[in-house]
Amino acid sequence: xxAVMPDFKHHSICIRYVYSIYWSMTxxxxxxxxxxxxxxxxxxxxxxxxxxxxxxxxxxxIGNMTNLVVHVTGRTRRFxxxxxxxxxxxxxxxxxxxxxxxxxDHMRLKFQxxxxxxxxxxxxxxxxxxxxxxxxxxxxxxxxxxxxEGTSYDFMLQLVTDMKAEYFSPREDIILQxxxxxxxxxxxxxxxxxxxxxxxxEQIIGLARAGDVIxxxxxxxYKPQPYTARSKKLSQLLRINRNTFLNIVQGNFLDGQIVxxxxxxxxxxxxxxxxxxxxxxxxxxxxxxxxxxxxxxxxVASRGHSNLIEEFLRRxxxxxxxxxxxxxxxxxxxxxxxxxxxxxxxxxxxxxxIEDDDGIVPLWEAIHARxxxxxxxxxxxxxxxxxxxxxxxxxxxVENGNLAVLQDLMKYGADIxxxxxxxxxxxxxxxxxxxxxxxxxxxxxxxxxxKADGEGLSSMDLAKQQGQEDILNALIEKHSMPNKEDQERKxxxxxxxxxxxxxxxGKGVKQTNKGHSPxxxxxxxxxKPAAQGxxxxxxxxxxxxxNSLMRTVSVGSQNFDRETVSRKxxxxxxxxxxxxxxxxxxxxxxxxxxxLPKSVKELLEFxxxxxxxxxxxxxxxxxxxxxxxxxxxxxxxxxLVDQEELDRILSLND
Numbered sequence: 001x002x003a004v005m006p007d008f009k010h011h012s013i014c015i016r017y018v019y020s021i022y023w024s025m026t027x028x029x030x031x032x033x034x035x036x037x038x039x040x041x042x043x044x045x046x047x048x049x050x051x052x053x054x055x056x057x058x059x060x061x062i063g064n065m066t067n068l069v070v071h072v073t074g075r076t077r078r079f080x081x082x083x084x085x086x087x088x089x090x091x092x093x094x095x096x097x098x099x100x101x102x103x104x105d106h107m108r109l110k111f112q113x114x115x116x117x118x119x120x121x122x123x124x125x126x127x128x129x130x131x132x133x134x135x136x137x138x139x140x141x142x143x144x145x146x147x148x149e150g151t152s153y154d155f156m157l158q159l160v161t162d163m164k165a166e167y168f169s170p171r172e173d174i175i176l177q178x179x180x181x182x183x184x185x186x187x188x189x190x191x192x193x194x195x196x197x198x199x200x201x202e203q204i205i206g207l208a209r210a211g212d213v214i215x216x217x218x219x220x221x222y223k224p225q226p227y228t229a230r231s232k233k234l235s236q237l238l239r240i241n242r243n244t245f246l247n248i249v250q251g252n253f254l255d256g257q258i259v260x261x262x263x264x265x266x267x268x269x270x271x272x273x274x275x276x277x278x279x280x281x282x283x284x285x286x287x288x289x290x291x292x293x294x295x296x297x298x299x300v301a302s303r304g305h306s307n308l309i310e311e312f313l314r315r316x317x318x319x320x321x322x323x324x325x326x327x328x329x330x331x332x333x334x335x336x337x338x339x340x341x342x343x344x345x346x347x348x349x350x351x352x353x354i355e356d357d358d359g360i361v362p363l364w365e366a367i368h369a370r371x372x373x374x375x376x377x378x379x380x381x382x383x384x385x386x387x388x389x390x391x392x393x394x395x396x397x398v399e400n401g402n403l404a405v406l407q408d409l410m411k412y413g414a415d416i417x418x419x420x421x422x423x424x425x426x427x428x429x430x431x432x433x434x435x436x437x438x439x440x441x442x443x444x445x446x447x448x449x450x451k452a453d454g455e456g457l458s459s460m461d462l463a464k465q466q467g468q469e470d471i472l473n474a475l476i477e478k479h480s481m482p483n484k485e486d487q488e489r490k491x492x493x494x495x496x497x498x499x500x501x502x503x504x505x506g507k508g509v510k511q512t513n514k515g516h517s518p519x520x521x522x523x524x525x526x527x528k529p530a531a532q533g534x535x536x537x538x539x540x541x542x543x544x545x546x547n548s549l550m551r552t553v554s555v556g557s558q559n560f561d562r563e564t565v566s567r568k569x570x571x572x573x574x575x576x577x578x579x580x581x582x583x584x585x586x587x588x589x590x591x592x593x594x595x596l597p598k599s600v601k602e603l604l605e606f607x608x609x610x611x612x613x614x615x616x617x618x619x620x621x622x623x624x625x626x627x628x629x630x631x632x633x634x635x636x637x638x639x640l641v642d643q644e645e646l647d648r649i650l651s652l653n654d
Contacts, residue, residue, distance in 0.1 A: 018044050025051045081109045102172055109169035109234070131161045138163060138238055141188050144211035147262050150311065155255035158248050163238040168231040173216045174387065175229040181222055184215035190235025195228045219245075220263060254300060276439060297321060301329035306340035310348075319350040326357035334362040342378065352383035352482035359389045366409045368397075379412060386485050391418030392428035398438050399621055401575065401637050406441060407527060416447045423454025431462045431471055433621055434581030439471050449475045466582065466652075478579075572596040575637045576603075578611050580619060580649050596632055603629070607640040615640040623649065 009016075022044040088510060090100040104169055107521040125133070139160050142148055165188070168174055175183065177196060187208050194206035194214070205227060208214050218225035219242040249256035297317055301307050309329065313319055320328050330350045335339035342362075346352060355361055363383040366375035385393065394414055397405040405425070410416065419425055427447045430438035439459075443449070450458050459464070463472040592610065597603050600618055607615050618626040619639040626632065641649065 015041055018048075021048055029421055074392075075111075079107070083107055105169040106172060109167060109172075127161075131157060134163065135159045138165070138186075138188065141211060142186055142238070145186050145213050146266055147213045147216055147259055149262055150258045151255040152252065155248065155252045158252075159240065159245070162239045162244050162248070162480070164239055166239055168235050169239065170231055170233045172231050173228060174231060174237065175218075175225050175227070175230045177226065178224040180240060181215070181218035181225060183239050184213060184219040184245075185229075185239050187212050187214065188236040188238055191232040192235060192237075193230050193232050193384055195230060196226065207232075216263065217267075219379065220259075251452050254303075254305065257300070257312075258308075261312065296329065297329050298323045298332050301332045301338070301341055301345075302336060304333075304336065304341060306338065306339040306344050309341055312343045313344070313348040319345050320354055322356070325361075326355070328354055328356070328362075330354070330362045331356055331360065331365055334371065334374050335365040335369050337366070337369060337374055339371075339374050339377065342374050346377070346381045350379050352378050353386075353579065355386060357387055359392075361386050361389075363412065364389070364393055367405060367412065368393075370404065372408070375408065375412065385412060385414055386408070390414040392420045392427060392617040394418060395420045395424065395429045398426045398429040398433065398435065399637075400635050401433075401435060401438075401621075402635065403437060403441060406438065410445055416442060416445050419453070423452075425453070425459070426449055427451075427459045428453050428457075428462060431459050431468060431475075432466070432582075434466075434468060434471070436470055436474070439474055443474060572632065572634045574632060574635070577637065577639050578606055578607070578613065578641070579645055580623070580639045580641060582623075582652060593636070596629060598629070600627065600629060603638075604640060614642050616643050617646055619649075 018041045192208040214229045330345045424546045427442045460475045575591045604615050
């Protein structure tokens with residue numbers, strides 16, 4: 001400063017500070033003396049700020065470059081630290097060389113595929129986008145897996161969304177033999193060896209390639225993993241948690257049944273399964289699968305999925321397997337009116353005359369539910385009403401007041417004089433309920449008016465006892481007819497009914513199941529579901545049915561109300577009447593078919609508004625008071641009586 005400003009001390013203090021800061025800043029920023037030629041104080045002030053800016057810019061650039069270098073080398077530094085830690089751990093614990101090599105291979109693979117891992121990238125995306133990405137990447141691979149063959153698109157989409165992609169380096173263990181079954185894998189690329197210990201020696205029992213499933217036997221049967229899975233080369237696998245998979249199955253019972261069926265076929269055909277499990281255990285596992293098959297096939301029949309039924313039958317399912325009440329899929333399809341399901345079952349060997357635990361046959365189910373086309377198809381395939389149950393069917397139809405069902409029963413060969421368990425004929429029931437229309441129907445069709453019931457009373461005796469004058473007169477008129485004329489009318493009516501059936505179904509009824517006469521059917525044992533645990537299993541490899549896929553599918557379908565298996569999920573309909581027919585001198589008044597409300601109170605209020613009277617009680621056709629609608633069935637007849645009608649009924653009983 002003295003060389004530039006010889007009279008430095010004679011200048012003002014401000015000028016001296018400017019000169020001092022200028023030369024200090026020049027020195028600090030290493031610009032170099034003489035690079036900026038400030039000739040006066042103003043230029044020096046400008047140069048000061050300029051050099052400050054230059055200093056800041058230089059610091060910013062150097063700092064960013066430093067960060068870039070640190071970021072690039074930081075990943076390598078962490079890898080070196082991890083490798084050093086793993087090596088130190090292996091050295092301290094004297095691990096085998098092969099295990100040490102596996103650990104190092106895993107660390108190298110993790111370092112090389114760090115940018116390929118999807119979980120971190122996918123976790124920040126919305127679920128809809130994650131689903132679309134997963135579907136694009138892996139759906140085609142999952143569809144090729146045998147376990148999911150034939151499942152629905154929705155099920156596949158849920159499954160792919162919940163799968164996690166993982167990479168495994170060569171010679172890395174993916175699944176260990178006898179480890180807990182927590183997950184299973186679908187192989188996307190690469191190759192995996194399947195190994196098992198036999199006589200203390202590790203042997204290769206199979207090789208899995210792209211599209212194969214590994215670990216599913218242990219996970220789905222909830223048993224220790226039966227083999228070790230080890231990657232042979234760099235492999236990508238889709239991992240799905242066992243609990244997640246079972247939760248998806250609970251919401252998709254039909255798809256779960258398909259998965260179970262695929263696994264069943266795989267167990268039967270796979271050579272690997274026979275190598276890793278003893279034969280008795282395979283038989284036991286197959287028995288567990290078959291235990292749930294009949295119920296699930298009945299469930300499919302109750303939903304009307306004819307294509308799925310056909311697929312199951314094509315895979316070897318027994319169409320005559322029964323559920324918990326001895327009902328076959330044909331019973332259920334007939335009761336629900338699923339014509340296509342009935343045809344598929346009949347064409348695949350279903351017995352049209354098989355009885356459930358109550359002696360009910362499919363033809364009665366179709367007639368009772370008023371499915372005329374189904375009944376005709378069953379008749380055309382050899383279905384007949386059970387001889388010892390015809391009386392029960394007729395009596396039940398009379399109790400329900402369903403004349404159309406009575407006509408169908410007669411058309412399909414029911415014995416009009418058949419009796420129920422109490423020895424009463426349908427004519428006795430018609431007289432007891434005061435149903436003149438039904439009585440006239442039985443008279444016209446040749447019913448024996450003199451036949452006695454279990455108590456020795458004929459229908460005429462019963463009419464006299466109850467004071468049914470109109471019914472008694474009709475019965476007396478019938479009884480007085482010449483026996484020959486009566487027999488001719490009966491035979492003529494039978495011939496007309498048989499002709500009508502042959503015109504629709506064609507002559508020469510096709511018999512699909514020979515050798516099932518009524519006597520043979522009575523002597524034939526009932527079909528029951530396969531028993532669980534047919535063989536003794538080894539404790540170490542024992543499968544847990546309670547936590548298996550079979551349990552999930554079976555319990556899931558059983559959670560549906562059993563009524564859904566015998567009829568459609570429609571609201572219950574009932575016939576309501578204002579007067580009870582017993583003791584009435586005229587024909588029954590017309591009732592009204594309505595949907596059953598939620599409570600008795602609502603039912604009484606509805607009847608009061610509809611018929612303009614004040615009902616006080618709800619009675620069944622057996623004169624039993626109904627206090628809860630839980631006991632009411634579809635198509636029941638309910639009598640909502642006022643106090644006057646109730647007094648009349650009580651006086652008759654007196």
